[in-house]
Amino acid sequence: MSSSNQTQNPVLKEDALADILKRIEDLTKGRLTYPPRIxxxxxxxxxxxxxxxxxxxxxxxxxxxxxGTYDPIAIALEEVRRGLIPFVIVRTLPNGKHVRIKLKELLKLSEEFDVKI
Known part of the structure; x- marks a missing residue:
């Protein structure tokens, strides 16, 4: 069983490294804006x-x-947590350009960076 774990670990590390390199490329080419979270x-x-x-x-x-509540704020917060709201966030970059990011995509990035909502 330990030999199968040893063969899986390099693949997992390569996937993690590839993901990090992709994020760096996205940041440098402007496809991902800072901060990569909500x-x-x-x-x-x-x-x-x-x-x-x-x-x-x-x-x-x-x-x-x-x-368990009809409070609009509690309902709205739970809808955000579940990624159900089809909102788009517009961020203004220092160069004056605007970036539009879907809330669902930003929440996914927040999960990857361990941000609790």
Whole structure:
């Protein structure tokens, strides 16, 4: 059994190294903007916007009964955690250009960088 673990470890390390190299390439070519995660300001803005929609009568994307609350902020935060909200985040770069990132993609990056929401 130890011999199979030894053969799998180099493959896992190569995959991790390839992923790191891909991220570096994405950063240098401008396909990935810093920070590669959702910021607390972006999170606050998204939750506030979605909570306002819910308070104005929008249908929740999750079941509030299963969540145990009808609080729009709690519902909005849970919808963000699950990646259900189809929002796009627009970041302005120092050179004045704008980058549009889907919330779902940013949440995936946040998971990879161990950011808790």
């Amino acid at each position: 910021t607390k300001y972006e999170l606050a803005r998204i939750v506030a916007a979605r909570a306002r929609q819910l308070a104005m009568g929008a249908q929740p994307l999750i079941d509030p009964q299963k969540l």
